[in-house]
Structure formats: C-alpha cells, structure tokens
Amino acid sequence: MTPASFVRLTALLVLAAFIAMPQVFAFLFEPLIAPGAPAIYNQGSLLVLTLQHLRTVCLATMVSTVLAVALGIFVTRPAGAEFLPLSRSLVNIGQTFPPIAVLAIAVPLVGFGEKPTFIALFLYGLLPIFENTLTGLTQVPSPTLEAARGMGMNARQRLVQVELPLALPVILAGIRLSVIISLGTATIGSTVAAKGLGEVIIAGLQSNNIAFVLQGGLVVALLAVLIHDGLVLVERVAARRLGGSLNEVS
Amino acid sequence: MSSTASRTNTFGVVPPRPALSLDHLGFAIAVLIGVALFAAPFATYRATRIASGEARLLIEALPIAMAAALVLVALGVAIGAVLVRDPLSRLGSAVIGLAVLLPSLGLSAGYLTPADNTFARVSPSLGFWLLSLAFSLLAVDALARMRLGPYGRLTALAVGVSALALLLLSGIWDDLSILREYYTRADSFWREARQHLLLASGSMAAACLLGVPLGIVSHRLRTLRIAVMQGLSIVQTVPSIALFGLLMAPLGAIAASVPLAAALGIKGIGAAPAFIALFLYALLPIVANTIAGLSQVPSAVVDAARGMGMSARQRLVDVEMPLALPVILAGIRIVLVQNFGLATVAALIGGGGFGTFVFQGIGQTAIDLVLLGAIPTVALSFAASIVLDALVDLSKGTPA
Amino acid sequence: MIEIDRLTKRYGATLVVDDVSFAVEEGTLAVVVGTSGAGKSTLLRMINRLVEPSAGRVLIDGEDTRAIPEDELRHRIGYVIQGYGLFPHRNVADNIATVPRLLRWDSKKVAQRVEELLDLFQLEPAEFAHKFPHELSGGQQQRVGVARALAARPALLLMDEPFGALDAVIRSKAQDDLLAIQRRLGTTIVLVTHDMNEAFRLGDRIAVMDQARLLQYATPAELLMRPADDFVERLVGSAERPFRLLSLIRVQEALEPGHAEGEPIAASESLHDALSRLLWTGRKALPVADASGALIGQVSVGGILQRGRPLP
C-alpha cells in the first residue's frame, strides 16, 4: 500500500467513525467551546445529515449528467450544429454566475427547502459536464472517425462505439468537477433550509459555537476530498485503456 | 465568448444548405419571443415590498401604444431571427429589440405604480425575462459567429456597460422595485461593493505575489511541484463555507492569544477568514498556470537563449516569462471570476460584500434584495472574464 | 472488376477531381500517384462514397455503387488510411473484429477470423490480441490496420498512403507483405501514394493524376516507355527510367544460353538486381538458376543493357 492510499484509507475510517459516533470525539472539541455549551452537534444526527447531503448531490448530478451529455451530443451532430457556437458562449457566461446567486434566485420562485438547492445544483452542475462532453466529443482524432465511417459504421454506431467511449474520461472529469461544486453548493443550501451538512456550520455560526463550525467544516471537507479522490481513480481506470494520454485532462 | 471555433465531426460531406432555409436556433428564439409576448405576464405588481405579486400582461402593463410598439418590434426581431443569417444584421435586430424592451420596463413601472405610492413595487416578470433572454441569445450567438478580436470584444463590452449606465442614470428605471431597494440602502450598497472588490481583488493580488514565484520555483523543482500541487488541489476541493469554518477556529485562537493580531482586525469572524480562504483558493490556478506556462515554452527557445549567453535571470525575465504570460493571465482570469463568486459566501461569516444582500434577501424572502446582491456579482464576473479573455488574446499577440 | 466512370468532384467552383475514368481488373493492384493536392484521396473516397461524387459513377462488378446503401457498401470495401485510424479504446482483436461484428457474424466465427488474420500478418495472437494500439510499434499498427480492413473478406481494398508513416526498412517489408497477401487472397486493391518507387514496385497499373485530372493510366512499363506528356515524364524521373524499367523485367526474360562463373541468381529476380550484382562483383555474366536451383543459363551485362531502353 502506498503512503498516499494509506492516508486516504485512514481519513475515510476516521470520517466514518466520526459520523457514526461523534460523541467519542467530544474531548477534541471541548477546549474550543464556552463552558456549558455542547461540544458535539446536538440538533440532529450527523449520519442522517450526511446521507441527505449525499442524496441531494447524487440526484442532482445524475439529472445534470443525463441532460448535459444529451445536449453535448445534440450540438455536435449535424442537426444541432447551429446551436454549437451559442452553447459554447452560454457555458462561458453561465460559469460567471456564482452558485450562490442561482440558489438565492431560486428561493423566491420555488420556496425554501430542498427544491431551490436541487435547482441550483442541477443548473450549475450542467455546465462542467456539458463543457467536457463538448471537449471530449470534438477532440476525437479525425483519422479514427474517418476509419469508422470508412468501415461502414452509421452515425449511431460511431457515436456509441467510438465517440462516447473515447470521450468518456473527459466526461467523467466533468462529472467530478460538477460533484465537487455541488457538494459545496449543497452546504450553502442549508441557508435556505435544505437538509444537509451545512446545517451544522450554520448552527455553529448562529450560536457562536466554533466547535460546531469546525465539525461541519471537517466533515464536508473530508467528504469532498475523498469523493474527489475516488472519482479521480475511476477516471484513471477509464483513461488507462486509451494509453493514459488523457490522464492529465481535468 | 472566446472559444467559438466550430469543429464538427463531419468530413465535408454535409450537403450545402439552401440559402433560404429555416434556421433552427432562430426558430427557437422566435418561439421564445412568441411565448413571452402572448403567454406570459410582463410585470409583477406588489402592494408592498414583501406582499405576494399580481401578474400583469403586456397590454395591462404598458400604455396601449407602447405595448403595440413593443409587440411589433419583438415580432420583427423574431421574423428576422428565422429568416436572416447574416450575423451583423442579427446583432443589429437584437440590439434594437433590447433598446425598446429595456426602457419600456421602466415605463411600465411608472405606469403601474399609483401616483405618490411609495410602498407598491413593480418588478419584471416572466415575459420580460423571456424577451430579454431571447434578444440576448440572438446577440450572443451573432457575436460568437462574428469571432470578434480582443478589441472588438472590449468595445462590445464598453458599449453594453455605457448603455446600462445610461439607463440607470437617466432615471427611467427608478420606479422599478430593485432600484427602490437600492435607493433605500444606497450607502450600504457602495460600502459592500467596496468590500466585495477588496476581498476578491485583494486576495487575488496576494495570491499572485506568492503564487507566481512559487510557480517559478516549482517549475524547476519536481519534488516541490508535486507537493505544492497536491496540497493546493486538496484546498481547492474543500467547499468554501467549510474552509471558512475551518479557518475560523485557528484565527479565533490567534486573536484571543495575540493582542496585536486582534488590533490588526484578525478575528475568527469577519473578513480575515474570508480573505485567507479566497487567497488559498486563488493559489492553485495561479501556481498551476505559471508552471504550465513555463513548461510550454519550447525548449529550443530556451536553448537558443542559453546559447546566446543569457544568464538564468535574463532568460527568465526576457524569454520565459513573456512566453508564459498568456497562460498565467488565463489563470488570473479563472481566479478573478471564481473570487467574485466566492466572495458572496463571505457574508455568511460576517465578511461583508454583495453576499450580505443575498443572505438578507433570502432571510426576508425579498427577491429584490437578493437580486441587488446577485446582479452586480454576476455583472462583475462577466465583465472581468471578458476583459481578461481579451488580455489573454492580446498577450498572445493575436491581431485585433 | 471496378469501373470508375467520368467521376467528378467539385467543391464550390473548384474542381478537385475532373472527369476521371479508368477500370481496375479483378485481383490486380492499381496505384494512384500524383503531387499533393492532385485529388487522389478525394478520388479514392468517392469509391466508398465517403465523398459524394458531383458527377459520374463507380461500378463494382457492374453494379452502380449508388444503388447500394452507403454503410453496406463500406462493409464490403476495405479501407486503410495513413495513420491507420485504429480505435484507441479497443484492443487489437476488437479492432480487427469491427466490421464482422457490424455484420453480426457469430462470435465464434469472429474469433476464428481474428486469429486467422493475426497469423496472416505475423502477429502472434497470444501476444498481440489483447494489446491496445498505443502499445504497438508503427509497423505493427499498420499491419493491424490492414488486417482490420480485410476482416470481412472484402473483394476490394482501398488504401490511402498506407505506408506513409513507416521508415524505409519497415516500409519495404510492408510492401512485400502486401503483395504476398494480395497474391494469396486475390483482393482487388486501389492504393494512393505520392512515392513513385512504391508505385512501380506495387502497381499492376498506375494512374497518374495532376490538378484534378487523370493524365495517364497504364502499366508501369508503358508509363516508362511512352509517357503521355512532360509531366508524367518528369514524375517518372528521366534519370531513374532505365533502372525502373530493369526492375520490371525478370531475369528469365533475358536468359541466354551458356555458362558463367559465380553465385547463381534466381530466374525470378529482376534485371535490376542482376545488374547490381554484376557491377558489384565486376563480372560480365552470372549463372541463372530456376526455382529448384538447377542452372538453366546465364545473364550478361550486354543482354541487360539492351533491355534498359525503350524497344525500337
């Protein structure tokens, strides 16, 4: 086992232990708090919050992925080519919107709770996946495509058997970016009453309890770093077959 | 708006398109315009700031002549979008559409607000948003197809900003609820604006001061490079609010034990953790792009410089850095856009900035207040990205 | 047999292929040569309809290609391009199996065919079947590219500069292998190149193109002895001409009775080879042996020299 994977495994175990049995770690946080204040988040179960957090992110990412990949495929086909320049510009413009703005604007439209968070995650998550799908599909080497056409593959077969598999590592990188952004945005979602780990931090800020803030921050940060690493691993596997040349794409 | 090269996967076997065919994008835009005009309310009227809104259709929201004029212009733009392919004409028609639409929103506000009523609020509704979306899409598409050079894009930005400034200064929009919101808190608006800019650009400047030298050194030292990049990419992965939270504890401890630090304004809550977090986030793109910029300098060029007897310092200053500049600038663009957005979250830990209005607005379910914070943020990031994109192109020596 | 009939391609106002006609006999190899931009690739790609002709038609065994659905046509025609276009995400076996699978052959038949082709191209199945293209050398990639094109037993093989990326030694071997495989399978081949040596070495007939037009379509010997115009003459290379001619003639054809000293040369070798041996060894004549090794006569410098110019 390499030192890096040892560190990761340890981090994962510590995170799991903390989420499952936070009380055991109370002694670590006691020096931070005012006398009499609780050292460990006591307004709900960390485990439940973590699962809710992950559920929101997963659902939103899945919906974004389906739509973004479908759109990416559409604008790279002859039928959708007219939309290609516009869609590139829109992605560039869309990325200048901070996720929090999307979240905030959604609240008055759909009310508090999961819905605005979901909308913000979904909309913002579209961008990196769409952008990477475009990159992946347009960078398929032209001799490869020429050969595919020359062998009598029809448009569908070329897409499914050649273009998508070759674009896969880049698309996966887009999904990873999207997931990481979503983990952060979902945390902010707690300001609009979405269930998630942000609650712990917000509760800490409101009651001036640094221990809560630190716990929430640590759990979210570790979760993000570990998920990021896991997804990088998946990309490596996908890219290895392509000669590792796509490993560096992020 | 920079990357518009239309590389398609076809090999030139697409049959030439007949000159007069339906433009798919134009058709979509025309449908949007149709929906916006006839099936969606143009404005929302609220008796008070937080009362629930009543929708007003276009014919109710404007004097009949104005409404008719707007409908005619919008239909004209729609027909043009479907039939005309020339980007310049499309841009022109989109601009005319916007030039009629934007002032008429202000007129509508004046028309709908009862005289001397300072509580009633009028805000744009779905129809208005769809119309401006349709016109903007048309304009953006036309601009993308025109492939403007850096000066062209800067000019377009300047024209847009001046037009917006004119609209705001002329007072034609003064009856709109978002501007009423602004007038009731003009002082704090500019204070938070200053704070936002300071947070975002200050942390970026600090990151450049440290990041560029760090990038130069890391470019040479492989072990340092790996360590720095891994560390920074972990930081980048941590969600903003979590990082703010993680910084609060140590900063709070410092403030409690080092009186000087507290005197300098370093506290667990407030701008200090926000500034440090933004700084940390900004480091990765700057360091990474400095390294990437330096490593893409052709080794033949560096060899030639060495062959001419330039010292390591001269090579760095006269050869490598100028050649790496476009990539470094691209890193700065990423950072600036990212910082303008992230700085909104700083309000959550008392760091100020436009986020203050956003979070207050969320708390009060006052969308105008949310928009008062969100719109300037988006506008700033948008303008910053256009300006820096242009700078990147210019530093590459692309002809304008 | 494939017939190219008044084939024309226009892009806007520019003619890229201008009224080109020629026919390739069953089982022969036709080479299209010409300068860069002459329209060779476009001509080739009109045969499998990767490019739609503006005018004219292509007949394969008398059947107009426009009557065959595009994809089906391409399943029946092998196609090899410069750079080979191997699928980077599929291993060698899967690359080769592409067209058979498109044609829904059953998997046993596909596996059998892949193995057969790997053997034919001297790629040890156990070693190569599961390698990915980036793990192969250029020469190996080239062989996989040709194997893939031949997988569904096409009667016609189109090759666009198939050896362009190989070094001289490997290229020469690949050319020999291609000839051997063509003789063995009887495939009709149309091959594009801008290398004259390659054209003379491989072609049963050579089509010379310049600026969209076909200047001459003839056997290599005819091209040397009766070039249609100055351009063809220059392309053929006046200085190289006699040597090219000699390499087209077998020793058998210049066989003289008599007996000479030294290492015998095979009757199937070319006069070009015989002449170099004579020059190098400083002799006036060489003994000639037939396929079984029996001496059947001699070949002399004088005899060779007579062949190195156009017949009166």
Ligand SMILES: Nc1ncnc2c1ncn2[C@@H]1O[C@H](COP(=O)(O)OP(=O)(O)OP(=O)(O)O)[C@@H](O)[C@H]1O
């Ligand atoms: N899709 C296309 N649109 C417009 N012009 C084209 C297209 N494809 C090819 N051409 C032009 O047609 C001419 C012939 O091209 P072609 O590829 O057939 O040349 P070639 O003889 O194969 O050259 P080379 O030896 O360089 O491969 C060139 O001038 C090329 O620019």
Ligand SMILES: [Mg+2]
């Ligand atoms: Mg060619």
